[in-house]
Amino acid sequence: MTKRERVTVDVTELPTVVFGHRALLWWGTWGFAVAEGMTLVLSIATYFYLRRNFQAYPPQGYPRPDWIAPTVGMAIFLATCIPAYLVKKSAVRLDRSATTRWLVILSVCSLVLCAVRTVDFYALRVLWMTSAYGSIQWVLLGFHGSLLLIEVAEVIGTTALFVNGPVLPRHYPDACDIGNYWYFLVLSWLPIWFIVYIGPRIW
Amino acid sequence: MTAPTLVIGEPVPVDDRAEREQMDRVWGSKPGFWGWLTTTNHKEIGKRYITTAFIFFLLGGIEAAMMRTQLSRPENSFLGPDKYNQIFTMHGTTMMFLFAVPIMEAIGLYFVPLMVGTRNVAFPRLNAFGYWLFLIGGSFLYVQFFLNTGPDVGWFSYVPLSGPQFSPGKRADTWAQTITFTEIVAIVGAIELIVTIFKQRAVGMSLNRIPIFVWAMLVTAFMIMFAMPAVATASMYLALDRLVGTHFFNPAEGGDVLLWQHMFWFFGHPEVYIIFLPATGLVSTMLPAFTRRPVFGYPAMVLALISVAFMAFGLWVHHMFATGIPQLAASFFTATSTMIAIPSGVQIFCWLATIWSGRPRFATPMLFILGFIFLFVIGGVTGVMIASVPFDLQVHDTFFIVAHFHYVLVGGAVFPLFGAIYYWFPKVTGRMLSEKLGKWNFWLFLIGMNMTFFPMHWLGFYGMPRRVYTYLASTGWGPLNLLASVGALVIAISVIVFLVNVVTSLRHGEIAGDNPWDADTLEWATTSPPPPYNFLHLPVVQGRSALWDEGDEHQVAVGTSTERREVLLTTTLDAQPDSRESHPHDSIWPLAMALAIGVLFITAIFTPLALPIGAVLGFIAFAGWAWPTRQDVESESDEKVSLEGA
């Protein structure tokens, strides 16, 4: 380096832990959400593309999916946004005990949602190998279900950290990101629930 | 000896040895094999990525040589149909999934942090994970190939040929899982690039000042985020049809063979721009150094990149013109496929204006740029031709198409890539490549390219379809095929010249210094090769051509920690200082996670037990990755938390 160097900016006073879009992990979380969301969008497009191959939908002889249990399940999904919101609110206050409390509740919620998802599969009333109709219904549930499972692992892991482990300042914005991803999970389920369970009654 | 304190307004002391030692301690990788396994340094990982991707290029080239040998004579017996079909599938799959996209991303992962003036990519461990997963996925494909279970249904694996009924065995499953691996790797790389570019730019590098190469990588990363899920979804449907009896592609049960094509090409068309746009970024990076002026028309260049990225998603049906889609739909895709020539044209005209008004220097990278324009325009004009439905109905699935896409991919992406290697080899290794061998490399490659692929335009018209392991002598295709095969030999020689150049220059190349080309971007403001921390003091940028616009004095920002790894985050649009974020230490967990996921994907094609096993392994790796270590607790005990913007 032959040029003279001169200091013109001093960042010593800048914070080292920040929230929201100021932090890197916020972007990473939404990045994965976008890629996964795109996959769900494509599966929804597949649903409508394959619909064209059928006169009746579900095809003749196959039962319509049950809609009551999954709608109750959808309501439960929506309700779990409340503990997610409260996790975020506590984390922003850097309140370890409140955050821990709501994370524990969120963990329980995540297991409840696994049970809901199992019921959702039964409510389909068809198997994946009964025609392309069954295949796409199962994949819509299954793909979203895999996102749910990954989120369960993340929530439980984070809860374990908050209950037991060395919580560092940066784990508070991380907990907020868990809340954000939770919203994505629930909101992305809404159109799928509608298409899978209500749809066959409409089109 | 402690490092001297740096004060705002003051010049930086010249003796920085103590400071450098301290930064080496903080940012350097651990020594030995363990250090090699645990490093999270983007340059180490970038070099591995580039080398691995280049090895796949060589393997793909060997496959090409075998194909050309078989086709050099009618009814040749060098390769039977089964071997040939595996080899052309491996050639396409290797080149598209294991070479072209990874190498462009890898170059981005190495050079974008340097060009934007930061110390590492945004998620260093995720980056390491991406590389290991790439290595595992690519190796998986080749191990299967050597075990005679390599895929044989073409790189685009059309159903029903690749479905359970017509491709028994594990060959097509191997293909589908390789896609799953490479898709995740690509998305990981894309997230790294987007977040690094948005949040970690040097102070003063507002969005309208980022180098065109960085724009190209940003735009490409967005394309990857939206395109890769399509091929992943398609390959998931295929794997499900094959392994558990779903009916996505089974017409007898309401499935649809065209569903595959739509889904694949919705990915497939953006895929070629994912390969091409970084190459245009490479050209825009190198041209200033070799014409002694910034690229002409920065706003037009940036808008061209963005519009190509959007338009690329609206072309895919032009791969399906022969399937009998309705005329109105086909016309729409003809129009969009033709329109995309406009932003590409804008880029070419801006480069021509740069060359015209600049003072060209004809070093090897510049030769590759000129060769790129020579070849890409040929591929571009044939591209506009095949946008026409009637025209395409003659040449689709013939060697005319093979000619077209090799001109745009080899000419349009590989030539800039070779130029970039000659350009950046000095920065990465500290030594120059030989100019003499470089010129031989270039001319042999250019001549070989044309000898191999130009005759193929005619072969297409004369009726030679693609993916044929042989042809009858009575077709008369022999002489042109022989010419093409000789051309392939010339290309092979040029690549050998290149390899000789690399190997000898690593030992005996001229020492490069910081900025041998007198270029304008920030990577040239540090040593060759750069230290683990990239810049001793983070640069502050004054203009688009960072080093040319800053005058006689290099401004720097100080204040990030020298006791632990820290990067400076700036605001997204204006690159004003916003926060300091601590970066993780080296870790073995990315490798562990890659192994867990590798086990999951590979065993999934053999047994459903893979899912619970993989889930458990993955969870363990995730726990190891995320749980704070003692080192973390020590170095992150004293944080300044800001709740602003929460």
Added chain:
Amino acid sequence: MAGALLACAGCSLHNTQNALDASGPQSQRIEGLWWLFLPIAAVVWVIVIAVMLWGAARKRSPREGMETRGGAEVVVRDEARDRRMTRIVAGGVIVTVVILFLMLVADFRVGQALTMAPGTQAVPIKVTGHQFWWEVQYPDSVPNKTVITANEIHIPVGVPVVMELTSLDVIHSFWVPSLTGKKDLLPGYRRSLWFRADTPGVYRGQCAEYCGLEHAKMSVLVIAQKPQDFEAWRAAQLDSATTPSDSLALRGKTVFMGTTCVMCHSISGTSAAATAGPDLTHVGSRRMIAANTLPNTDANLYAWISDPQRIKPGVLMPATKLDPRDMQALVAYLRHLK
């Protein structure tokens, strides 16, 4: 340049599988597009390369000086020159748009012409793709007047033909470059393609969608004949197979009916009615065998039936091991089936 030489070299080689030697209106219109596009492409390329090379090599005037900025030798910034270049680049973009638009117009006009259904009565033909042969039917409103054959399609010159295309296994593509652009044969779909041959001749085509091991050897012959010859051929195809009078061929028939042949092939007029493989009722009259891989000679038939895998490894026909005299008889019988 080299391209033109290559083109000429090719032209004379074979006008039976050549998109640049069109023998029907479909191919002719497309060929016309090529001869329009090629000069436009060549001129564009020449201009771009000329500008590039001239721009790179031209002598710089003293006015285009260098200065030092940031410690580097760079070209002096010149606002006026940059404004001029902006106008030129903009002009280039406009010219590009105009050229592209003209190409689009030409393309749409040809597209219109090609997809308009033929006005006059067209000959309907059904083609079904199989791995690795073409099932061909000439449907008729009277069912027993439907001709069933394979791999060799006869059509009358000057009369349009409408093909209905589908597949029973994987995707194939019907392509006879001298006559028409291609159309895919998709399982689960029925597609149609119309074309016309204006010159009598034997036109060769190949499957143009990778369909497995022997995609390379799945060819089709389209034989365009004078309308009266076509009708004669069609009438002959409707005849059932006769019992041969020659003893060798008669013995061959017994061999045929007694071996695995009947499991896949049909011969009308006999009890062989399987449809897994090509119909053999008139196999003796075809020019080639094995989906147009080998000329239809006794020696080739012998070799093919004994071991198809040697000629087309991966084809779905198994080897038939017969005593040489039985094989000769079989070949004689097939030769009889004209």
